[in-house]
Amino acid sequence: MSDINKVVLAYSGGLDTSVILKWLQDKYQCEVVTFTADLGQGEEVEPARAKAQSLGIKEIYIEDLREEFARDFVFPMFRANAIYEGEYLLGTSIARPLIAKRLVEIAAQTGAQAVSHGATGKGNDQVRFELGAYGLNPNIKVIAPWREWDLLSRQKLLDYADQHGIPVEMKQGKKSPYSMDANLLHISYEGGILEDPWAEAEESMWRWSVAPETAPDKPTYLELTYEKGDIVAINGETMSPATVMSYLNKVAGENGIGRLDIVENRYVGMKSRGCYETPAGTVMLRAHRAIESLTLDREVAHLKDELMPRYASLIYNGYWWAPERKMMQTMIDASQQTVNGDVRIKLYKGNVIVVGRRSATDSLFDESMATFEDDAGAYDQKDAEGFIKLNALRLKIAGKKR
Template sequence: MSQIKKVVLAYSGGLDTSIILRWLQETYGCEVVTFTADIGQGEELEPARAKALAMGVKEIYIDDLREEFVRDFVYPMFRANAVYEGEYLLGTSIARPLIAKRLVEIAKEVGGDAISHGATGKGNDQVRFELGAYALTPGIKVIAPWREWDLNSRESLMNYAAQHNIPIDFNKAGKKSPYSMDANLLHISYEGGGLEDPYWEPEEDMWRWTVSPEKAPDAPQYIELTYRKGDIVAIDGVEMSPATVLATLNQLGGKHGIGRLDLVENRYVGMKSRGAYETPGGTIMLKAHRAIESITLDREVAHLKDELMPRYASLIYNGYWWSPERLMLQTMIDESQQYVNGVVRAKLYKGNVYIAGRKSDDSIFDANIATFEDDRGAYNQKDAEGFIRLNGLRLRIAAGKGRKLI
């Protein structure tokens, strides 16, 4: 421990990371540099600076990473239509590689010996932070207090805070939320509390970003999303930066009750975990991206993407954003998006996203061929006979040999 002179801590200013800050100072006798990332969690971050200063921190980083987060992490992920276990849009997972990247960058800038995070030994985030750090800085030392200390209950944490004069924050109602929450521009998540019973339905006031579908407006709202190489670049004809696009879609989706999810997922560390998520903008993005791809992607390219997507999503969920296999898949996915350009018209209504239309100068949808009316010779229907007979050849051979199918 005496070899650790300076540690860069991922610091939120909350109770857990404030305790970690003091614990690092006492246990390692080291200088602590704090890093707080603004990735759109919607909280005032300057109080974190004041708390760090009060605890003797001399070097404090509070970085606005919102544009980088959406441009370099969220957008590439949505080009892949990534969904984990059929439902989860990876809102927490995709933020961790960016935080890990910035942690090791700061460690290099300040001459840090180690980085530290507040992820517990039961969760996925410890894996995501540390795999990212090791991929980018192989020799970095990682300190994970939850795997070292004996403060393994909320009561012991509160006692430690009281003994070391660490202020405990409560919300305006005078009580702490019963949930462990994580938020960024893509989503907000809820774990713990009553959610630990998978049969229990969360109360309506748990949700922060979305109205209930029952209370959503009775009239639908139509929006037009303009795509360029698989990314949304404008909403209703107004060009926007990536972060502004996502923030705008969050507001629109939340207004219409879109993006709620209650999920029991399989964590990488081996256990099942129940969480609730709000991803209003991401839900719209996924539906609309698949719509624009439907008229611009070749069939086999689209099907290959769908086959590889679960692997890609698992790589992100499990912390392998900086792995060579994810980078290889990303190169392929990005290449597939060269002609994913155009406009999607979406209808937002009562918790749902309906695709009302899609158009593109790069569309390979040909109405002259697909029509039920006279195609004027664009497609010779007699060609289908040979196509079917050739594709059925192996089936006819097997049936001729008397092989049983039923």
């Protein structure tokens, strides 16, 4: 990559990416452009500007992408009810395609030949960043320092920082033992005692939620309004996608909702134990399925459920920008045209309980047919006999052969 004279780095301002910034300058003798995204991680991103400036960076991009993240990535994913391996709500996975998109766009704006990230060679994120970058710009070059350098421990990174005058906050203080990633959808925890899948996570680790056993004794009721599969209002108050998620994170977290402890299968082949807090996502998934149960045709709903694991795997493995994900999204979005109405939920000690759903325009629930009372001829129960006999025909034939 001797032809690289400018690279765009996904920059957080932390130890890893600050070392990467200096390493890129030294190793590739190139100009570095930094890009820092606010995806709702709950931490101030502006200090990254001063840090980058102190390291000689002239082109610094710091962007608030919370609304774009919620509107164009999280909400479309939840229209599909996407969940990986039956549990994981894809909080880290869905953030990577947006970061890849902006890295490539900034590279085009600044004339950079390459992009760079701080993902390690063991994880999923390297795949997600790079598949996204190549899918959006086939000619882009990618520099992944963790696959090139020998700084393979925290101590080596600290030593490198000392040697090159890179400031490291809290270098002598107590450090969280966990590797964490946060955005509007979730916060994840890996490493430390979590590397033993038998060890219970420490209560002090969790940041966004109270323990279910210490949550309020009184339930919280919410009414979510849906338009075309997306939440547009809570308790009658219109909200933007990012505001919806911020509100639900707060209220659901206060009720002990959203904790998850799983061992998942990484795309690169290894198993990994991680803990997640996804308060808003937990509510959104439960409520969306509730409004769909009222407004979606049976076969449409079942087809969505059949395709969902494939859709979720595409996102987990980094194929957001792939043609098959886009094709599936078109189908999913078409199914949501009738997903309109309200869902009433009760939040109580770690539980999301659906207590009501309604749709004035698109409900397929016919009370005159479903009733256990006199249906006044809306459904002729005698018709069921022929229906059963025809469906039993092949079973009866096979039974006679036995």
